[in-house]
Amino acid sequence: MKTLALVTASVLALATASAFADERIRTRMTGYQEVPSVSTAAGGEFEVKVHPDGQAFDWVLSYSGLQGDVLQAHIHFAQRHVIGAIVVWLCGSATNPGPAGTPACPQSGTVSGTAMAGNVGPGAPTQQLTAGEIGEVIAAMRAGAAYANVHTTLSPGGEIRGQIGRRGRGHR
DSSP states (O other), X not given: XXXXXXXXXXXXXXXXXXXXXXXXXXXXXXXXXXXXXXXOSOEEEEEEEEOTTSSEEEEEEEEEOOSSOEEEEEEEEXXXXXXXXXXXXXXXXXXXOOSTTOOBOOSSEEEEEEEEGGGBOOOOXXXXXXXXXXXXXXXXXXXXXXXXXXXXXXXXXXXXXXXXBOTTTTOO
């Protein structure tokens, strides 16, 4: 009986680990998802691939058609229809460069990188997400409680946005 319990526990642990192996989280970005909504022809996609150890994630941000000059792009901590604190910088510009090592935003195209604990900013103290909490950012993305957006000169609060989440949870 003890052997059966150990085998069962091992199988469950393996199944849980493999459920997140090569995990991809993605979203489509539009102006309608911004708060408030923005009328723009621009669109984009954001995809995350979580590292198996849960200590980092690779990301790819692609967008085109922005009406304003690109200022910066981030991951924010907040549910749909809410403005949240910046937790990870994706790219910056000459006027808004972001933390050291932040790549430059193209006006149109693709930018990518890897986010680790050192890339997680302090968020908002009232949201109780502190600097370095990469696991919390990943958990928020899995739960649909984070979004990516691209800020421009015409829409400084963001011209396009997409709520990040796993497929099947309504956050495409």
